[in-house]
Each structure stands twice: as structure tokens, then as C-alpha cells.
Amino acid sequence: MSYLEKLRAAQKKNNSWLCIGLDPQPGLLPLEAQRWDEPVLPFNRRIIEATADLVCAYKPNLGFYMQWGAAGVIALERTIAAIPDDIPIILDAKIGDIGHTQAAWGRGVFDEWGVDAITANPYVGADAVRPLLAWRPDKCVYLLARTSNPGAQRFQGDLTTRRGLSADVLREASRWMGDGDGHCGFVVGATYPAELAVARELAPAAGFLIPGIGAQGGDLAAAVRYGPDRMAGPVINAGRSVIYASAGLDFAEAARAAAIALRDEINALRSG
Amino acid sequence: MSYLEKLRAAQKKNNSWLCIGLDPQPGLLPLEAQRWDEPVLPFNRRIIEATADLVCAYKPNLGFYMQWGAAGVIALERTIAAIPDDIPIILDAKIGDIGHTQAAWGRGVFDEWGVDAITANPYVGADAVRPLLAWRPDKCVYLLARTSNPGAQRFQGDLTTRRGLSADVLREASRWMGDGDGHCGFVVGATYPAELAVARELAPAAGFLIPGIGAQGGDLAAAVRYGPDRMAGPVINAGRSVIYASAGLDFAEAARAAAIALRDEINALRSG
Numbered sequence: 001m002s003y004l005e006k007l008r009a010a011q012k013k014n015n016s017w018l019c020i021g022l023d024p025q026p027g028l029l030p031l032e033a034q035r036w037d038e039p040v041l042p043f044n045r046r047i048i049e050a051t052a053d054l055v056c057a058y059k060p061n062l063g064f065y066m067q068w069g070a071a072g073v074i075a076l077e078r079t080i081a082a083i084p085d086d087i088p089i090i091l092d093a094k095i096g097d098i099g100h101t102q103a104a105w106g107r108g109v110f111d112e113w114g115v116d117a118i119t120a121n122p123y124v125g126a127d128a129v130r131p132l133l134a135w136r137p138d139k140c141v142y143l144l145a146r147t148s149n150p151g152a153q154r155f156q157g158d159l160t161t162r163r164g165l166s167a168d169v170l171r172e173a174s175r176w177m178g179d180g181d182g183h184c185g186f187v188v189g190a191t192y193p194a195e196l197a198v199a200r201e202l203a204p205a206a207g208f209l210i211p212g213i214g215a216q217g218g219d220l221a222a223a224v225r226y227g228p229d230r231m232a233g234p235v236i237n238a239g240r241s242v243i244y245a246s247a248g249l250d251f252a253e254a255a256r257a258a259a260i261a262l263r264d265e266i267n268a269l270r271s272g
Numbered sequence: 273m274s275y276l277e278k279l280r281a282a283q284k285k286n287n288s289w290l291c292i293g294l295d296p297q298p299g300l301l302p303l304e305a306q307r308w309d310e311p312v313l314p315f316n317r318r319i320i321e322a323t324a325d326l327v328c329a330y331k332p333n334l335g336f337y338m339q340w341g342a343a344g345v346i347a348l349e350r351t352i353a354a355i356p357d358d359i360p361i362i363l364d365a366k367i368g369d370i371g372h373t374q375a376a377w378g379r380g381v382f383d384e385w386g387v388d389a390i391t392a393n394p395y396v397g398a399d400a401v402r403p404l405l406a407w408r409p410d411k412c413v414y415l416l417a418r419t420s421n422p423g424a425q426r427f428q429g430d431l432t433t434r435r436g437l438s439a440d441v442l443r444e445a446s447r448w449m450g451d452g453d454g455h456c457g458f459v460v461g462a463t464y465p466a467e468l469a470v471a472r473e474l475a476p477a478a479g480f481l482i483p484g485i486g487a488q489g490g491d492l493a494a495a496v497r498y499g500p501d502r503m504a505g506p507v508i509n510a511g512r513s514v515i516y517a518s519a520g521l522d523f524a525e526a527a528r529a530a531a532i533a534l535r536d537e538i539n540a541l542r543s544g
Contacts (some may be wrong), residue, residue: 020516025376060291061373063373065378067376068380069350069380069384073342074342076342077341093274094367094369094393095335096332096366096368097335104297104339108338108344109338112340113341121395122395123427124369124419124421124428125353125424125428126426144368144396147370147395148400149371149396149397151331151396154397154398155397157435233278239526245380
């Protein structure tokens with residue numbers, strides 16, 4: 001089953017475009033979990049059990065696991081194994097190395113770990129995408145187009161001018177994406193809603209992974225309006241606002257309530 | 273001791289600007305090692321023992337370890353621990369995430385693993401550098417300016433025009449580098465010798481990490497001419513041409529011979 005098929009099935013089954021970012025941060029974990037010896041895996045398990053019927057994907061970010069070195073990566077490997085088989089997993093690693101190194105990443109994350117999609121950084125050019133899709137054309141690569149951080153425009157430019165690096169990436173890399181059948185696409189932050197509209201115009205057929213919702217204050221209405229393509233709905237990611245909804249013993253229930261509220265808000269915008 | 277101090281001491285002690293890339297690839301490992309259950313760590317140990325008096329740094333690339341999932345990252349963690357304390361370690365991970373994620377990477381690689389420098393990708397802007405140096409100003413970030421792959425110019429532009437993305441990164445990010453005292457700098461591939469000269473012109477005070485020597489066919493004379501800055505020599509990396517110099521039982525001796533030849537070739541160019 002390709003990434004596209006798996007994503008569509010999860011979006012339909014759970015009636016959801018919501019993705020939850022599984023990003024463990026020591027100081028933000030519930031107070032109870034901060035007392036556990038190795039909190040990451042049991043914390044993630046509780047969050048997954050409480051939300052797996054509400055999401056279209058999970059997105060763990062490699063950086064938050066690497067902060068514990070190899071022990072964190074073991075917890076990530078086990079977290080990936082704990083996610084139900086019918087929910088797509090997007091590994092957020094923003095990899096962007098030259099050809100033979102990208103292929104090594106592909107072997108690890110697609111074959112060893114079985115993740116369904118990975119984020120990549122276009123700075124090196126086509127090498128960021130093609131070795132991954134040559135290895136596994138059924139998987140998906142989400143290439144950074146417009147990141148969600150405040151300083152993003154410094155090198156990426158202002159997309160509303162339809163010029164600059166992000167515009168160039170969207171136009172050029174759309175052609176590379178055709179190499180795969182997993183429905184590849186772009187990362188476009190909801191924190192730049194006017195640029196999200198232009199990104200959809202420049203890459204009409206691409207899948208969109210949209211971060212910046214929740215703690216970063218992104219525009220959910222723009223994500224719902226410009227996120228969908230002809231094949232699937234967007235993957236709209238929220239992290240901290242869901243998984244750290246409560247620091248108390250009720251953290252899993254609070255994460256579930258936050259996920260329901262966000263999924264329902266998205267669905268209200270879809271039908272509105 | 274800052275990265276700069278450690279690098280200068282190693283360059284002086286071993287009379288070397290050579291860095292060896294520790295990039296394990298299953299199909300390239302010596303035939304003997306391919307029969308071992310977990311070949312990565314013992315292979316790396318043999319290479320390190322055979323070359324530690326010949327190099328100014330080691331550069332393991334995270335992607336080549338991730339191809340074995342968490343088991344590979346454990347082997348990387350142990351490889352890092354096996355490198356003598358007086359040889360700087362540059363983790364090549366080309367990380368480029370937004371602020372709080374870059375800081376998490378910094379905690380892992382600088383504090384947990386004790387590496388001395390990391391490579392980063394400038395696509396997101398200042399977030400690629402500043403959270404790392406805010407966490408550990410004594411460490412070094414090498415930011416991608418010109419990568420060594422054939423398709424690098426597609427987004428990075430032609431540096432000899434002094435315009436385009438690589439030129440912009442070199443000019444702008446030189447200012448961010450001043451935040452640290454570890455002597456940060458740029459990755460500039462030796463496969464674009466004319467651009468290496470312009471990179472030195474645009475970033476006169478930056479440290480240079482120069483890949484592309486050996487198997488990629490980069491220009492060693494240009495690396496020696498434009499690599500040094502006022503504080504230190506460049507870090508000139510060779511990977512496959514050294515560590516896979518022989519597939520036989522003599523692989524460590526052959527790696528040592530290849531490293532001596534390359535170090536001496538660099539030193540002949542320095543004094544020539």
C-alpha cells in the first residue's frame with residue numbers, strides 16, 4: 001500500500017486531517033512522567049492510545065529524540081512500532097544530504113523502521129528527493145518549501161511575489177515528485193497564510209504537510225482552504241498544544257480532548 | 273577548551289589538515305567485516321586506531337548509521353566514545369530545523385555525545401545556527417554554503433557571480449557565526465574550486481570544512497589555497513578513498529597508507 005493510499009484511508013476512517021507531533025521535551029513532560037526513569041516511550045504510548053482514532057498521521061521529530069543520544073533513538077524506534085499499522089508515520093528529520101547518503105537514510109527509515117514519509121530539505125537540489133524515491137517510490141517525501149519560523153523569509157523569500165527560493169523550490173521540485181507514486185509534496189507553514197495560498201497555486205498537485213498550528217499560532221482556516229489537493233486532504237500538524245495540554249495525571253485525557261477540539265475545528269471549517 | 277583550540281592543537285600535533293569521514297556502508301565494508309554480526313563499531317575502531325596520529329578531525333555522517341536504525345546510532349555513539357579525546361569530532365547531520373528543535377539537537381550532540389562540531393543547513397535562516405550557539409558557544413557549526421554534489425547549483429547558484437543563495441548565505445551567516453567562540457564556518461565542496469576561491473573572499477574569517485576530496489574528485493590544490501583562515505587550517509575531508517582503500521584483511525593498514533599519502537600531498541601543497 002502506498003503512502004497516498006494509507007493516508008487517504010486514515011483520513012476517511014478517522015474523519016480527520018489532524019496530525020499529532022510526537023516531540024518529547026524534558027521540561028514539558030507531565031510532572032508524573034518526569035519522575036520516570038525513561039519517560040519517552042511510555043509517555044508516547046499513552047498519547048497514541050488516547051488519540052489514534054482521531055488523527056490521519058503521527059509526526060515524530062528526530063531532533064527531540066536525539067537529545068538523549070542513542071537512548072532517545074531507541075525510544076523513537078519503539079514509538080514507531082507502537083503506532084497502529086493503519087496510521088501513517090511521517091518522520092520529521094529534514095534530511096538534505098547528497099545522493100548516496102540520502103539513499104542510506106531511505107534504507108533506515110523506510111525499510112528498518114517502516115515509516116511512510118520523511119521530511120527533507122531542498123538546499124542540495126534534486127539529491128534531496130530522488131535517491132529516496134529511487135529507493136522506495138511507494139513512500140512520500142515532504143520537501144521544505146516555506147518553514148513556519150519567524151526568520152524563514154531571509155533565504156526563502158516572500159512567496160507572494162512568486163519569486164525567490166521557496167517559489168523556485170515549489171515549481172522545480174514538483175517535477176521531481178513525479179518520480180514516486182506515494183504522492184509527495186511540500187512542507188508549508190500555516191504561519192504564513194498568504195504564502196500558503198500561493199504555494200497551492202504554484203504546486204497544484206502536491207500533497208501539503210502544514211505545521212505551525214497550535215503553539216505557533218498558524219492560520220487554521222488557510223490550512224483548510226489551501227491544503228487539500230485532488231488526491232487527499234492536507235496533513236495539518238499540531239504538537240505542543242495537544243501532547244502537553246495538561247501537566248497533570250490527566251495528560252492523556254487532556255491530549256484527547258485537545259485533539260478532538262482541533263479535529264472538530266478543522267472539520268467545521270471544511271464544511272463551512 | 274573551545275572547538276577552535278582543540279582543532280588547532282590537533283592540526284599542530286599531527287601536522288595535518290586531513291579529516292577522515294567515518295561513513296559505514298554495508299556493501300563497501302571489507303569482506304571480513306561483512307561476515308561480522310555487528311561490523312560498524314569494530315570496523316571504525318580499527319580505522320581510528322590506524323589513523324588517529326594522521327588526522328585533525330573525524331567526521332561521522334549520521335545518515336550512514338541511521339540505515340541500521342537505532343542499532344546504527346548505538347554504534348555511532350560508541351564510535352564517538354572510541355575517538356581519542358584530543359581529536360575533534362564533527363557530526364555531519366546537516367540539521368536545519370526551527371529554534372527549539374535545533375536546541376534539542378544541541379543538547380544531544382554536544383552534551384550527551386560530546387562532539388565538537390556539527391554541520392547545519394541554512395534553509396530555515398538564522399534558526400539553523402543561533403539556537404546551537406546559544407546552547408554551546410564553545411562548539412562549532414559548519415553551515416552548508418556550497419555542497420559537493422553535481423546538482424548543487426540548481427538552488428545554490430553559481431558563486432563566481434557573487435550572487436545567488438550560496439553567496440547570500442556566506443555573507444549573511446558570517447554575521448551569525450560571531451555569536452560563538454568556537455570558530456564557526458562553512459561547508460564548501462572542493463568539487464567547485466573556482467567557487468571555493470569566491471567563498472573565501474566572501475567569508476574571510478570563517479573556518480572551512482571542505483568535502484569532496486578523493487572519490488568525488490575534488491581539487492586538493494584549491495582546498496589548500498583557499499581553505500585556511502587567520503585562525504586555523506581548513507578541515508579537508510576524505511571518506512571512501514581512505515576507509516575503503518582495501519577490501520582485504522589489510523584494510524586498516526591500507527587506510528593508514530591512504531591517509532599518509534593524502535596528508536603528505538596536502539602538506540606538499542602547503543609548502544609548495
